[in-house]
Amino acid sequence: MACTNADGYGMFDGPWRSRLTHRIAWEMHNGSIPDGVLVLHKCDTPSCVRVDHLFLGTDADNARDRDRKRRRILKLTPEKADEIRKLLASTTLTQTEIAHRFGVSPALVSNINGGTMWSPAKWRQENPSNGRKKRRSPSFVKSAK
């Protein structure tokens, strides 16, 4: 497979190539990346090279970020899900592009598209207090007592 050249980057082919593309994009805009630091995606799209979607982090940040994204998915409101659904039905945007727009993962948009998630009726059924009380976080997001 690919062999490392003198400067450590570039001249790769194969699976490493896509991994490096966003690192290169970051370096072109922000300068070099310290050793051991990862370039992470806010948008969960490995092939994405939009510099405003990239940020630097460590392995631990990466794990925290995954956790945060999971919460963001839970915080998507039925109204937003409806907007996404409408967009899916009325435009030629891809799921990935719509995910970018809403700042959610493409997997979530795909779930909404398939109707497996965020049916507003189902959501209200499962959250009967919604609308009367202030919206509560799902219990498994609440911090442990």
Ligand SMILES: [Zn+2]
């Ligand atoms: Zn992106």
